[in-house]
Amino acid sequence: MENLANQLVDKSIEAFVMGLEIYNKPTIKYRVEGFSFFICNAWELMLKAELLNQGKSIYFKDKPDRTISLEKATKLIYPDKNTRIRLNLEKIIELRNISTHFITEDYEVKYAPLFQACVINFTNELIRFHNKDITEHIPQNFLTIHANYEPLSNEEIKLKYPSEVAQKFIQQANEIDVLNKEYNSEKFAINIAQKLYITKDRKKADFSVKIDRNSENHVAIVKELKDPSDIHKYSYNNIITAVNERLKKKNIQLKYKSGFNTYVLSLFIEFYNIKSDSKYAYRHCIGNQTSYTYSQQLVEFIVSQIKKDPNNFVESLKKAKK
Structure with a gap:
């Protein structure tokens, strides 16, 4: 089985690289769905190779010409359902499964942290299971997800899509926000954020601003309506x-x-x-x-x-x- 396992790992690496190339190419609009398909394929091949190395079968007992699903392989490799790597992968599998029914590019900003964690998880597990360094096939800087951080608001989603689809979008995004907060693990999601802080120490500042007390333009904090x-x-x-x-x-x-x-x-x-x-x-x-x-x-x-x-x-x- 060693030769078959090696072949699966080689194909896994190729699927992984294809997923990254699709996602990081700015001219492709289908990149969220395309990436989810290829990254799932990469994980499936890699985990099945590990099962073979462990001496386990990847075929159905009653159908020896069919191999088990990614979901089954994930549970066999990560039996603890609370493993963050497993939780991350299960959310991306769920995205792959619904991509044929719902357009998901508008919520790319929600899935990007999960994708980035998934990429890092894959590279680490590839080394752990198969002693393969992904940077021998693709430069290190290509492992960073280049996401479009201009999400639509809930109101814009409701205006753009039928109510059933809009509701599904909002629920998906909310679920990711909730799980991201509760799990609080970089193996589940890696968040990218820009934050501004005001400091009086010029040496710590990236740029300076001026506050004019004599300005005639007054501002106030207002409470916004909550959806x-x-x-x-x-x-x-x-x-x-x-x-x-x-x-x-x-x-x-x-x-x-x-x-x-x-x-x-x-x-x-x-x-x-x-x-x-x-x-x-x-x-x-x-x-x-x-x-x-x-x-x-x-x-x-x-x-x-x-x-x-x-x-x-x-x-x-x-x-x-x-």
């Missing part, structure tokens, strides 16, 4: 992820064998009538379909309630329902 989609960014599953991440960071053990899951969250939402409280929940209506998204305040509220009595939290909700 509910910006405030209520958490999906039902993201609430579960966020609560579990925060409990882990606070070293709080919820005394319930299945942990904080969909069942416990449903009990909590019902007991506190969360869906009727605009502070915690927002109701989306598209045609005959209704769905809810939730705020960060709900995450904080749940964690605060668990913290009070982690041993009896779930039992109390069960008794209240009865």
